[in-house]
Amino acid sequence: MGNKILLVIMDGVGYDTAVSQCGYLEGMVELGRARRWKMRTALPTISAAMYETIHSGLSPIDHGVTGNEALRPSIVPNVFQTLHDANFKTAAVAHSYFHTLYNGPYDLFDHIEVEDEEKNIQFGRFYSMEGYNGTNICAPAEIDLCAQASLLIKRHSPDYLLLHSSSVDSLGHRYTADSSQYRIQTWHIDNALARGIPRWLEEGYEVIVTADHGMNADGHHGGAEDIMRHVAFYYFGKGTITADKxxxxxxxxxxxxxxxxxGATIPDSMKAETLFSD
Structure with a gap:
C-alpha cells in the first residue's frame, strides 16, 4: 500500500475565483507548503459528468454520463471500484450523486450514512440538497463537511477520502459568478479548509483541492468557455509533479x-499521463 489521499472538490469554483478568494490555500502556496496549477476540465462542464470524469479518467463522451439528467451508476473502471476491489478502504462526504454513481440508486432514508464494506464507497456521509431552488439553497456548512471527513478518518482511516462541497455552485447559479455571494462562499470553503487541512496532513494524508468546473457571469456552466473549464489544482504532499508552474x-x-x-493498479481505460513522477 502507498500513501493516503484526501481529494477536495469545490463544486463550481473557477480558477480566478480560487486564486483571488482562497487566502489560506494561496498562503500555503506562497510559503512553499503547497503547489498550485491551472487545470483544464473535460466537456461538457456539467457536475455529474465531471464527477465521473474525475474518478474514471475518461471524457463524458466516453464514460457516458454527459449531464445531471443522465445520472446512473458508473459502468466504467473508476477510482472507488478499483480501490474497493484491491482491498483499499474508501470513504466520501459528498452529494448524493456520488452514491448513485458508485454505490447505486440513492434513498435518503437508507443512504444518508453508509457503513458497508461491500460497497465501492464503504463509508459515506451523503447530503441530498432536496428542495434546492433559488430561494432555498440547501447548502451544508463547510466546516460541518470538514468535521464529518475528520470523523471518518478517526473511525475508519480510509485510504481514499472524497470531500465534496456544492455550496459555491448553488450560489453561483442563484447569483452568478460575478457576485459577492459566489466569491464570499468560496472564501468560506477556504476558511473551513484552513481548519481541516492541518489536521489531515498531521494524520498522514496527502491533500488535493480542485473543482469540477467553473461558472460564468450568467450563473451557468456546461459549455466550453475558459471561465467554465479552468479550475485550480492544489497539492499538499511529498510526491513530485514535474509540470512547471x-x-x-x-x-x-x-x-x-x-x-x-x-499504489493501486491503474486500469487500462485510464489513458492520461499521471501527474506524478514517483
Missing part, C-alpha cells in the same frame, strides 16, 4: 494519479 494540467489525469499515489 505555468503548465495547464489535464483533468483526466486525476484518476490515474490518485491510484498511482495510493
Amino acid at each position: 505555468d503548465s495547464v494540467l489535464d483533468q483526466l489525469a486525476i484518476a490515474p494519479s490518485v491510484l498511482q499515489r495510493l
